[in-house]
Amino acid sequence: MADVTTGALGRLSGETIGRVLDGLVGIGNRFVGTPGEARARAWIRDEMQRLGLANVREEPVEALGYVLGGASLALADTGLALPAVGLQLTASAEVEADAVFLGRPTTVDDIDALVAEGCRVEGRIAVIQTFWPFGFGEHLARLGAAGIVVVSENPDGQVGHYVAQLYPVADPPDFAGRPLGIPGVTVDLRDGQRLLALLTAGRTRLRIRHEAEYPRVTTANVVGEVPGTTLPDELVVVGAHYDTQLDGVGASDNASGIASVLATAERWLERPAARTGVFVAFADEEHGFLGSVAFCRRHREALRAAALMLNFDALAWKHAWGHSLWVDPAIEAEAVRLLTEVGWVPEEVVEASWFPGSDHNPFIDAGVPALWLWRFPPQHPYYHAVGDTLDLIDVPKLVETASAGAHVARAVADDESFALRPSAPVHRWIDFG
Numbered sequence: 122m123a124d125v126t127t128g129a130l131g132r133l134s135g136e137t138i139g140r141v142l143d144g145l146v147g148i149g150n151r152f153v154g155t156p157g158e159a160r161a162r163a164w165i166r167d168e169m170q171r172l173g174l175a176n177v178r179e180e181p182v183e184a185l186g187y188v189l190g191g192a193s194l195a196l197a198d199t200g201l202a203l204p205a206v207g208l209q210l211t212a213s214a215e216v217e218a219d220a221v222f223l224g225r226p227t228t229v230d231d232i233d234a235l236v237a238e239g240c241r242v243e244g245r246i247a248v249i250q251t252f253w254p255f256g257f258g259e260h261l262a263r264l265g266a267a268g269i270v271v272v273s274e275n276p277d278g279q280v281g282h283y284v285a286q287l288y289p290v291a292d293p294p295d296f297a298g299r300p301l302g303i304p305g306v307t308v309d310l311r312d313g314q315r316l317l318a319l320l321t322a323g324r325t326r327l328r329i330r331h332e333a334e335y336p337r338v339t340t341a342n343v344v345g346e347v348p349g350t351t352l353p354d355e356l357v358v359v360g361a362h363y364d365t366q367l368d369g370v371g372a373s374d375n376a377s378g379i380a381s382v383l384a385t386a387e388r389w390l391e392r393p394a395a396r397t398g399v400f401v402a403f404a405d406e407e408h409g410f411l412g413s414v415a416f417c418r419r420h421r422e423a424l425r426a427a428a429l430m431l432n433f434d435a436l437a438w439k440h441a442w443g444h445s446l447w448v449d450p451a452i453e454a455e456a457v458r459l460l461t462e463v464g465w466v467p468e469e470v471v472e473a474s475w476f477p478g479s480d481h482n483p484f485i486d487a488g489v490p491a492l493w494l495w496r497f498p499p500q501h502p503y504y505h506a507v508g509d510t511l512d513l514i515d516v517p518k519l520v521e522t523a524s525a526g527a528h529v530a531r532a533v534a535d536d537e538s539f540a541l542r543p544s545a546p547v548h549r550w551i552d553f554g
Contacts, residue, residue: 132520152366186336194328207306209367219245219246222249246266249269249271262302287477299335300333304331340405342403362378363375363379372510374504374505374509377519385400429534430485431491435501449473452490456492492526
């Protein structure tokens with residue numbers, strides 16, 4: 122058990138974290154461009170003002186909305202239909218083609234290995250089983266796939282709402298290259314297994330339909346600050362996204378992150394640090410980190426004096442046991458040392474630019490060393506589904522994980538001898554200039 126009481130901010134308030142969880146989950150779904158998202162944004166702004174953060178404000182973010190008109194999947198020869206939802210950021214279109222099952226890939230290399238063995242993707246509907254189709258959508262389009270069928274891994278007949286593209290994201294207002302030029306749909310695990318059985322039996326020709334609109338919407342990040350005492354122009358950023366996917370209340374993803382940001386700000390206010398603490402609730406993470414990208418563009422010059430960015434996202438669901446740290450190499454040694462100080466010892470350390478997964482990645486690309494820590498594995502089984510509810514949140518585990526992350530951020534903010542340095546990613550996905 123980590124002893125986070127010894128950290129720079131001590132143990133964060135479980136009462137505050139619980140109250141914020143209840144408040145955001147009580148608002149309900151917070152999908153980008155919806156009334157629920159707007160209510161959540163106002164609620165977070167009010168909480169920041171109530172805590173006493175300085176310069177609380179909303180900063181506009183241009184994003185793509187998503188309005189599903191319909192989705193279907195059927196065997197072309199018999200018309201047998203399987204229920205489907207739209208795969209977001211794919212084209213609004215209908216296609217009929219033979220299907221090819223590409224398994225449960227981990228990276229695009231797994232798909233390329235199948236192609237090298239003679240598995241043809243061009244002109245076919247690619248069927249993959251994954252929680253993360255955004256890692257494969259653009260690659261499948263480049264290989265000439267006619268469409269995509271994702272088999273959701275959520276249990277209990279629930280279907281996950283996923284995206285075919287994530288990061289990097291194109292610039293607004295045109296968002297060139299989005300959505301993907303081919304349609305896609307998602308089916309639940311049980312129907313996906315039925316589909317695979319039919320494919321194995323030779324019933325390979327499918328018809329998929331995805332009808333959707335992608336309206337331009339204006340949302341906003343919510344920002345508050347605690348001015349630094351001796352190095353006020355140098356920054357430490359603590360952030361989390363407040364939006365959800367299309368269904369559900371997003372208790373883990375990401376009410377848990379917003380609760381951690383506000384609980385960290387609450388403690389930080391009790392004794393301001395040498396460096397300025399900037400606390401951000403990011404908009405529209407789910408479609409490519411739009412909020413954090415906009416923040417990095419808007420504050421490009423100020424971020425040249427940022428020591429660290431700490432990201433809170435889906436920190437600790439009830440049955441997660443691992444300690445996973447995704448971190449930029451420029452801050453890795455300090456992060457591991459500081460986490461180890463409070464007993465939150467990373468069992469997995471991942472170079473964060475290898476697989477862009479959350480709002481820390483734009484900061485790394487903008488030159489700011491950043492980290493994301495969470496309890497993983499296993500993956501939350503109801504990722505992006507209606508089952509991501511409060512009963513699967515372990516509040517003590519969440520408090521422990523958030524407190525460990527807050528210790529890293531606050532220790533860096535307090536250390537006047539800490540030398541600012543640029544990030545050092547292996548992959549830089551966006552050039553912020």
